[in-house]
Ligand SMILES: *[C@@H]1O[C@H](CO)[C@@H](O)[C@H](O)[C@H]1NC(C)=O
Ligand SMILES: *[C@@H]1O[C@H](CO)[C@@H](O)[C@H](O)[C@H]1NC(C)=O
Ligand SMILES: *[C@@H]1O[C@H](CO)[C@@H](O)[C@H](O)[C@H]1NC(C)=O
């Protein structure tokens with residue numbers, strides 16, 4: 001009896017206490033590891049807050065090792081205490097149960113350690129595959145960017161589209177971890193053409209293939225990948241005319257590469273003849289007659305610049321001319337101290353070069369693109385001979401909302417001689433009404449050359465303030 005009492009006081013009691021102690025350690029440990037196990041798939045976002053995840057897991061495995069060691073110690077101590085002592089059967093039973101329990105916990109802890117080690121290995125491999133970037137949305141997209149690069153066979157396209165991490169592995173001043181150069185998704189369906197376009201020798205002169213580039217852009221491969229070759233220039237470029245002469249004189253023919261155009265000089269473009277290679281604004285290279293009067297005299301346009309600007313005296317300073325033309329609108333607006341940028345592509349004639357040689361800013365832009373201006377910045381958008389009855393209603397919607405985005409409150413939208421079939425007119429007018437702009441002018445004029453089937457529409461609209 002005494003023997004039993006003693007054992008209870010020292011041996012058994014001790015055993016139970018250390019057992020409870022062990023259990024609480026185990027509980028604490030389990031809660032930590034559970035936390036660690038729940039988040040390992042997110043090493044990118046947790047690296048910053050929790051430090052290096054790998055060392056964290058290395059620590060857990062060490063902790064596991066020491067727990068296993070303590071469990072083993074305890075089991076050994078129990079076995080030792082049993083040796084040589086005559087035991088009460090009840091006590092013996094208890095001891096056996098205790099040992100079995102410890103063995104079970106030991107087994108569970110062992111497998112936990114194993115799975116942790118495996119997980120650590122996995123994360124290590126993952127980190128080697130994708131370096132821990134500060135989760136740029138593209139780097140999270142399952143390596144689809146690399147798939148983009150793999151899609152094309154030309155090495156230059158691959159080099160262009162691959163993510164370029166910053167040199168020092170830190171964010172740059174713009175807050176990005178790397179540089180992501182994109183291409184228009186229509187490039188994928190234009191694979192062969194794009195590959196041909198991107199097949200060149202780095203550092204050499206590019207092929208004379210601007211036309212192919214423009215075709216790709218018009219078909220939606222926009223933005224086009226950039227190239228690392230030197231664009232061809234006119235053979236004998238002479239300096240442009242001084243600004244007081246350049247605006248109203250045809251430029252020097254030598255300042256344009258004429259390959260790719262039917263006309264081979266400006267006189268051909270200005271002459272009143274067919275077969276120039278373009279039909280929109282067929283007279284717009286004739287600066288002395290056709291262009292000279294536009295927007296300045298009645299019968300050349302529905303509204304005159306002077307009248308339009310008087311609506312907002314002195315308020316219109318900068319704007320965009322989204323038209324087909326040679327920069328005459330910008331030229332006239334300059335006389336009113338307004339700076340216009342002329343968006344254009346070279347459809348059949350060197351429009352961009354012409355605008356630049358006259359002394360204005362040509363913006364080489366297709367209709368596919370979002371305007372490269374920030375919200376609420378421009379005082380005016382003018383458009384003529386561009387949006388016509390060919391345009392799809394959904395496309396028109398996207399374009400009008402983008403124009404609205406860049407126009408400032410109180411800015412003017414000048415729709416100049418939009419033409420369409422008579423029967424489509426109401427639908428188009430609804431598209432413009434959708435903007436809910438203030439109408440300064442709004443006119444519909446029958447177009448005389450197509451048996452009255454077509455009509456012109458012009459409007460002068462003002463973007464309302466949106467103080468929300
Ligand atoms: C990510 O890639 C894995 C295999 O690489 C694939 O099983 C999974 O569906 C992909 N997820 C997405 C969102 O593409
Ligand atoms: C991205 O930035 C984070 C810090 O913001 C840095 O820890 C990480 O290494 C960077 N990754 C790359 C690939 O530059
Ligand atoms: C243009 O300006 C230059 C000097 O600025 C002058 O020499 C020239 O005569 C001017 N040309 C015309 C057509 O006014």
Ligand SMILES: *[C@@H]1O[C@H](CO)[C@@H](O)[C@H](O)[C@H]1NC(C)=O
Nearest residue numbers: 267270271272286288289290
């Ligand atoms: C511009 O048009 C007028 C009238 O049609 C013509 O007389 C003149 O020669 C043209 N200008 C050029 C440069 O062709």
Ligand SMILES: *[C@@H]1O[C@H](CO)[C@@H](O)[C@H](O)[C@H]1NC(C)=O
Nearest residue numbers: 271272273274283286289290
């Ligand atoms: C161009 O020629 C056509 C006839 O061929 C004529 O109707 C038109 O007025 C001419 N344009 C100019 C600007 O002279």
Ligand SMILES: *[C@@H]1O[C@H](CO)[C@@H](O)[C@H](O)[C@H]1NC(C)=O
Nearest residue numbers: 293294296297298299300301
């Ligand atoms: C402008 O149109 C009116 C009739 O609407 C006409 O009488 C006049 O001659 C035209 N002027 C010019 C410059 O064409």
Ligand SMILES: *[C@@H]1O[C@H](CO)[C@@H](O)[C@H](O)[C@H]1NC(C)=O
Nearest residue numbers: 309314333334335336337338
């Ligand atoms: C344009 O600015 C100049 C110089 O500031 C000024 O003399 C001229 O009157 C202005 N023109 C208009 C149309 O406001």
